[in-house]
Every structure is written in C-alpha cells, then in structure tokens.
Amino acid sequence: MLVLTRRIGESIKVNEDIKITVIDIKGKNVRIGIEAPKETKIYREEVFLRIKKENQSAASPGELDLEKVSQLAKNNPDK
C-alpha cells in the first residue's frame, strides 16, 4: 500500500482526473473530499462488505415452499 502524509487542504491526484483532498481532521475523524468524473463510482468500503454479506445470506436458500413464496411475493404489487 502506498502511504502518503498530507496536511489539511492538501490533495492527492489519482490519474489525471481524480483529486482527493483532506478537508478537515477532528480527533479520529478525517473529512475527505473527492473530485472525480461523474461516471466514477465512489462508495464507502462498508457498502461492499454489506453487499457481499447480503449475497451470502441470499445464496442457495434451503428447502422452500415455492408456491407459498411466490404467492407472498405476488400479493404485494404496489407497496
């Protein structure tokens, strides 16, 4: 991992078009500003972990009453 020291107000450039700036530091919290092209997807790492976990809970459900599950899923078209 590349480790860099930055002060408040200083930035890091990633490629030509992404700029990450340290906005503020308060105790253990760092506020970070990210400037990137609109199509760049930026998310907190926890989001990834949550989605992984959710996929794992959804994977290969055990024995299901398919008719009952279908009926329930169908019952509710306009929540």
Place this chain on the structure above:
Amino acid sequence: MKYETTRFGSIDLEDHQIIHFKNGLYGFESQDLFGVLPFNADMESPLEWLQSLTFPELAFILADPYVYVPDYTVVLSNEEERQLEVEADHSLLVRVIVTVPKNYEDMTANLMAPIIINMNRSLGRQVILTNKDYDTRYQLISQEARQPEAVTE
C-alpha cells in the same frame, strides 16, 4: 449445453441463455456463468432463479424490482456499460437478489446491488448503485399484506 445443478438436476440451456458474469457476484467472484430459470414450473411467479452453472449448489432468487418500486432507477457507469457491451437497441434485464429467511414474510430484496443482464450479449454484472441511497434489505412484503399472526410480537 447440459449443466448439472443440485436444485434442478440436469438442465439444458441454449448458448444465449448462458449468462457470462466476468466479475462473478460480490462474495462469489469466481462464479462467472449463470442461467436464469423459472421459479416454479407449476405456477406463474414474480420470481426467478439465478442458477450458477459452475457450482451446482449455488442459486439465488431474483425479483423484478419494478413490481415493488415502480420508480426504481438504475444508472450504469461508463465502465459498467462497456463491460456489458450495452448499445442503444439492446434490452437490459434488471433484477434484484431476494433473501428469503425462515419466516417468508420477512423476505427482502437488495435494491442497492441489482443484477443487470444484457440479453443481446448474454452478459451480466452485479452493480452497486450510487445514484440513490437504495436499501440492501428492502422488505418486499408490506405490513398490510402480512398475515396478522406474523405481525404480532
């Protein structure tokens, strides 16, 4: 092409029904081939199966998100569009993965990370939406639609 599955036994799929997921799914990165199968052969269902063709046991339940959230909006990044080889006249299938717990009425759908399939190219990908703050555990069964005994407690 014939594939063995734990849930459905041997299944026979045409080439265009074999969906390539170059990145797999989150948490299942090495599973790169899936087929979409009817949920229940005996009745119509709003659900489908996403069956792994590389790991016979692995299957997910899919739902059409627009049935539950009519204004559901998917915005793909340029990179995602490139990987799915999306062109203007292509039809994209949008599905969400459903988690069904023991109490079926608590089933949820992951609206944040839908499955997008380019039907014209048989290419699929799970994407993370950032255009809106969608829930990973969206309740599919509303309180009103639940059976009374299930609501108590």
